[in-house]
Amino acid sequence: MNCDDIRHKLSLLIDGQLNESERQETEKHLAECPDCREYYQKLVRLNEMADNLFLSRDEQYWEKQKNTVLEKIEKAESEKITDIAPGRNRNLVYKFIAVAASIALVAFVSIYESKDIEPTRSLFSDEEYQAASVPSRIDSIREKATEEAGFTSPDESVSRERLVDEDKSQMADVGKKSGAPQKLAVEKALPTKAPEVVPSPIDKKKTEPTGEGIPEDKSMKKVSPGDLALPEKAEDIGFEIMPQSINAPGEQKQPGEIVTQSFHKRGVDSDMEMEEEALDFGVSSTIRPGMPIDSEQPDLSYDFWRARLDSLEESHREILSPHYMESRAKSGDAISPDSLDAVILEMAESCYRVGVHTADSQERELMIGNLKRLAYVGSPEVVEKVQNYIALLLASE
Amino acid sequence: MGKEIGEEKETPAVNINDEHEEDRPHIEAAVGGDKQAYGKLVLKYQRRLLRLAFIMLGRLDAAEDIVQEAFVKGYLALDNFDTEKPFYPWIATIARNLALNQIKKSEREVMQSEIDDSAPEIPDYSSNPLDNLIEKENDRKFAHAVLALPPPYRTVFVLRMFEKMSYEEIAGQLKISIGTVDSRLHRAREKLVAMLKEHL
Numbered sequence: 001m002n003c004d005d006i007r008h009k010l011s012l013l014i015d016g017q018l019n020e021s022e023r024q025e026t027e028k029h030l031a032e033c034p035d036c037r038e039y040y041q042k043l044v045r046l047n048e049m050a051d052n053l054f055l056s057r058d059e060q061y062w063e064k065q066k067n068t069v070l071e072k073i074e075k076a077e078s079e080k081i082t083d084i085a086p087g088r089n090r091n092l093v094y095k096f097i098a099v100a101a102s103i104a105l106v107a108f109v110s111i112y113e114s115k116d117i118e119p120t121r122s123l124f125s126d127e128e129y130q131a132a133s134v135p136s137r138i139d140s141i142r143e144k145a146t147e148e149a150g151f152t153s154p155d156e157s158v159s160r161e162r163l164v165d166e167d168k169s170q171m172a173d174v175g176k177k178s179g180a181p182q183k184l185a186v187e188k189a190l191p192t193k194a195p196e197v198v199p200s201p202i203d204k205k206k207t208e209p210t211g212e213g214i215p216e217d218k219s220m221k222k223v224s225p226g227d228l229a230l231p232e233k234a235e236d237i238g239f240e241i242m243p244q245s246i247n248a249p250g251e252q253k254q255p256g257e258i259v260t261q262s263f264h265k266r267g268v269d270s271d272m273e274m275e276e277e278a279l280d281f282g283v284s285s286t287i288r289p290g291m292p293i294d295s296e297q298p299d300l301s302y303d304f305w306r307a308r309l310d311s312l313e314e315s316h317r318e319i320l321s322p323h324y325m326e327s328r329a330k331s332g333d334a335i336s337p338d339s340l341d342a343v344i345l346e347m348a349e350s351c352y353r354v355g356v357h358t359a360d361s362q363e364r365e366l367m368i369g370n371l372k373r374l375a376y377v378g379s380p381e382v383v384e385k386v387q388n389y390i391a392l393l394l395a396s397e
Numbered sequence: 398m399g400k401e402i403g404e405e406k407e408t409p410a411v412n413i414n415d416e417h418e419e420d421r422p423h424i425e426a427a428v429g430g431d432k433q434a435y436g437k438l439v440l441k442y443q444r445r446l447l448r449l450a451f452i453m454l455g456r457l458d459a460a461e462d463i464v465q466e467a468f469v470k471g472y473l474a475l476d477n478f479d480t481e482k483p484f485y486p487w488i489a490t491i492a493r494n495l496a497l498n499q500i501k502k503s504e505r506e507v508m509q510s511e512i513d514d515s516a517p518e519i520p521d522y523s524s525n526p527l528d529n530l531i532e533k534e535n536d537r538k539f540a541h542a543v544l545a546l547p548p549p550y551r552t553v554f555v556l557r558m559f560e561k562m563s564y565e566e567i568a569g570q571l572k573i574s575i576g577t578v579d580s581r582l583h584r585a586r587e588k589l590v591a592m593l594k595e596h597l
Contacts, residue, residue, distance in 0.1 A: 011583040050558035
C-alpha cells in the first residue's frame with residue numbers, strides 16, 4: 001500500500017473501523033513512514049480540536065434563548081385548533097375533512113380541466129387520452145412561455161405534424177415513451193436495466209402480463225366516446241390531471257372517431273411497485289399522488305416530490321451537471337439511452353411538481369433551471385415532454 | 398483563560414446514563430405539562446445543539462432558529478417520547494433533521510457545481526459571529542476550516558466528530574452508503590489537515 005492508501009486507512013484507524021490485520025498493516029507502515037506518522041498525529045489533534053470546540057456566550061444569552069423557546073411553545077399551543085373531538089377521534093375528524101376536501105378539489109380540477117381544455121377529456125381513460133388528445137391550449141401556453149423564457153428547443157426539427165402525418169408506428173413509439181413519468185420505476189440497477197413501466201390504477205385493469213419490460217404493441221383501436229367511462233376513484237382523477245396526460249403530441253383524428261393505442265405493460269401489482277418505489281425514496285408508502293392530504297402534514301405533496309427529487313439527485317446528480325453530455329460522450333454509455341430517458345422523466349416530473357408546490361420562488365426558479373438542463377439531455381420525445389413541464393411550470397405562476 | 402460557559406455540561410464524555418438519571422425528573426414533569434421543567438432541559442442542551450446546528454449550517458441566525466424549532470417540536474411531541482430513553486439523542490435527532498433539510502435546500506442551489514476536491518482556502522470570516530462565539534483563536538480557526546468544507550463533507554464530519562455517530566448511523570441518517578461515509582470523512586479530514594497545517 002502506498003501513502004495515499006494508508007492515509008485513508010488512518011482515517012478509519014482513528015475511528016476504530018479497521019480489522020485486526022488492517023490495523024497491524026497500517027501501524028507497521030506508520031512505524032516506517034515519518035510523513036504518515038505526522039499526518040496521523042494531525043488527525044489526532046483534529047479530533048481534540050473538535051472535542052474542545054465550545055460556543056461561548058454569557059448566561060443571559062442562553063436564558064433569553066430558553067425564554068424564546070418557551071414563548072414559542074405557548075404560541076404554538078394557543079394556535080392549535082381547539083379540540084374538535086378528543087384523542088384519536090380528533091385525528092379521524094381531521095382525516096375525514098382532509099379526504100373530503102381532497103376529493104372535492106380533485107373532482108373540481110378534473111371537471112374544470114375537462115371543460116377548459118378538451119370537451120370530452122374527462123371521459124377518456126389515461127392511456128386513451130394520451131393518444132387522442134390535442135393539447136392546443138397547453139401547446140399555446142407552452143410556446144408562449146418558452147418564448148418568454150428565451151428557451152429554444154434543441155429538437156425543433158421534430159414537429160408534431162410530422163409525427164402525426166408520417167408514420168403511425170412511429171407515433172406508437174412516441175406514445176410508448178411518453179408514458180407517465182411517475183409510473184417509471186427507477187431501480188438501483190438503472191444504468192444497466194431498461195426502464196420499467198408500472199401501470200397506474202387506470203391501466204391496471206386493462207394491462208396484460210408479459211413478463212417483459214415494455215413490449216411493443218402498436219395495435220390501434222377505434223373507440224367511440226360512448227364507450228368511455230368516468231374514472232371511478234379519486235386516485236384515478238388524481239392521475240388524470242398529471243401534465244403528461246395532456247401533452248401527447250397531436251394525434252387527434254376525426255370527431256367521433258378517436259384513434260387510440262393500447263399499451264401492454266408489465267403485469268405487476270401496481271401497489272407493490274409503488275410500495276417499493278416509496279421505500280426507495282425513503283417516504284411513507286402511503287403517500288401517493290392524488291391521495292388525500294393528511295391534515296397534520298399540510299405540505300405532504302411537496303414533501304413527496306421533494307423526497308423523490310432528492311433521491312434522484314443523490315443517485316443521478318451528474319445528469320444535472322451542465323457538462324453531462326460532454327462527459328457522457330467521453331466516458332461512453334454509462335447509462336443506456338432508455339434508462340436515461342426514464343430518469344429524466346422522473347426528474348422532470350419531480351422538478352415540475354416541486355416547482356408547482358413550493359412556496360419559495362427561488363426554489364421554483366431552480367426547478368425551471370433544472371428542467372431546462374434536462375431538456376438538453378434526453379431523446380427528442382423526452383425533450384418534448386420536458387419542454388411541456390417547463391411551459392406548464394412557467395404558466396402556473 | 399477560565400473554563401468556557403457550559404464546558405462541563407457539554408463534554409461528550411459525560412456518562413449518558415448519569416445524564417439521563419439527572420434529566421428524568423424534568424422529563425417526566427415536562428411530559429405532564431410543566432414548561433418550566435422543560436425549560437431546564439432547554440437550558441442544559443441548547444448549547445450543544447446550537448454548536449451542532451451552527452457548524453452544520455454556518456450561520457448563527459439559522460442555527461438559533463433550528464434549535465428553537467427543535468425544542469418547540471420536541472415539546473409538542475413529548476407524548477411520543479419514551480421517558481426511559483435519554484433526552485439528548487432524541488432532541489438532537491429532531492434538530493439534525495431540521496438542519497439537514499435546511500442544508501439540502503441550500504445544497505440544491507449549488508447542486509450543479511461539482512464538489513471541489515482541491516483543498517479550499519479558509520475563507521475570511523472576520524465579520525462572522527463565529528468570532529463572538531468562540532474565544533480561543535485556535536478553536537476559531539478550526540471552526541472556520543470546518544465551515545469551509547463542502548457541505549456533503551462537512552455534514553458527515555460534524556455528525557461523526559461532534560455527535561459521535563457511528564458510520565452506520567450516519568449512513569442511515571443521510572441515506573448514503575457506509576463507503577460514502579468513509580470516503581467523505583477521509584476527504585474532509587484531508588482538507589482540514591491541509592487548511593490547518595499551521596495550527597495542527
